[in-house]
Amino acid sequence: MRNLSKPLKIVVIVLRSLMGLIFIASSVVVLFGLVEPPEDMPERVKTFQAGMEATGYMLYLIKIVELLCGILLVSGLYVALSAVIIFPITLNIFLYHVFVLPDGLPVAIFLLAVNLILAYVHRESYRPLFQRS
Numbered sequence: 199m200r201n202l203s204k205p206l207k208i209v210v211i212v213l214r215s216l217m218g219l220i221f222i223a224s225s226v227v228v229l230f231g232l233v234e235p236p237e238d239m240p241e242r243v244k245t246f247q248a249g250m251e252a253t254g255y256m257l258y259l260i261k262i263v264e265l266l267c268g269i270l271l272v273s274g275l276y277v278a279l280s281a282v283i284i285f286p287i288t289l290n291i292f293l294y295h296v297f298v299l300p301d302g303l304p305v306a307i308f309l310l311a312v313n314l315i316l317a318y319v320h321r322e323s324y325r326p327l328f329q330r331s
Contacts, residue, residue: 199319210319211274217312218271220305221284225265228257242298260287278320281313288313 199207227233235247250257267284270276288309295306317324 213312214271214277214316217309218268220309221264221268222272225261225268228261240299246298263287277316278323281316281320285313
């Protein structure tokens with residue numbers, strides 16, 4: 199991120215903060231049961247939700263990871279690490295909205311795009327991962 203101009207740095211900060219806030223909000227809503235799921239959910243959504251709940255832990259694990267990464271993204275700490283950790287979740291959110299519930303696709307596209315932008319901006323941080331030891 200050091201090589202970016204000041205306006206681009208501001209754009210990246212705003213984008214990562216928005217992404218972080220989305221993850222914080224969505225995880226808090228689920229973890230604290232602040233909103234009940236609607237009754238008229240499509241059958242595919244109900245099946246997916248039932249599978250997540252049947253594990254007994256997966257939904258909570260994902261939401262805790264979202265919360266922690268969201269906090270790190272908003273605070274600007276360990277952004278490169280957060281982008282890597284949250285990527286599988288972001289990709290799954292995108293694919294969920296492509297195949298199961300297209301209503302949320304714009305937000306899913308935004309999250310995936312920002313995640314990819316963050317990975318690109320912090321690409322130098324990942325270089326050691328791809329070097330032979």
